[in-house]
Amino acid sequence: MTIYGDNYGDQLRMERQERLREDAQERYKENNQGADIFSLQQDVERLLLITEGLWSFIKRHHGYKDKDLYEVVNAIDARDGQIDGKLAKTNTPEKCPECGRTLPRRKPFCSYCGTKVVRGCFDR
Secondary structure (H helix, E strand, C coil): CCCCCHHHHHHHHHHHHHHHHHHHHHHHHHHHHHHHHHHHHHHHHHHHHHHHHHHHHHHHHHCCCHHHHHHHHHHHHHHHCCCCCCCCCCCCCCECCCCCCECCCCCCECCCCCCECCCCCCCC
């Protein structure tokens, strides 16, 4: 027994356990972030592979040239007034054609009136 009593030893043990728990949580987060980054890298690689395959197919079967692709990509890039290699962000909320209220993103229907929302395949 110390001059501080048994409670002091208990407190030290609890503080050490808390530090160990926090360290373990931090390592867990770091590992998960690493896994998320790896997963995103794999997705990007797969998209690049698919894109290159599709472009090769289109060129071979339809006679397009790389110049044609560059023109289309630059036109899409310039939609927001800047050629910066990024898509324009769509910050304008979409309105329901039936009731006129703001549509929730990524929902297949209007939350207010139930009208089915038809979106294009490239809408984000």
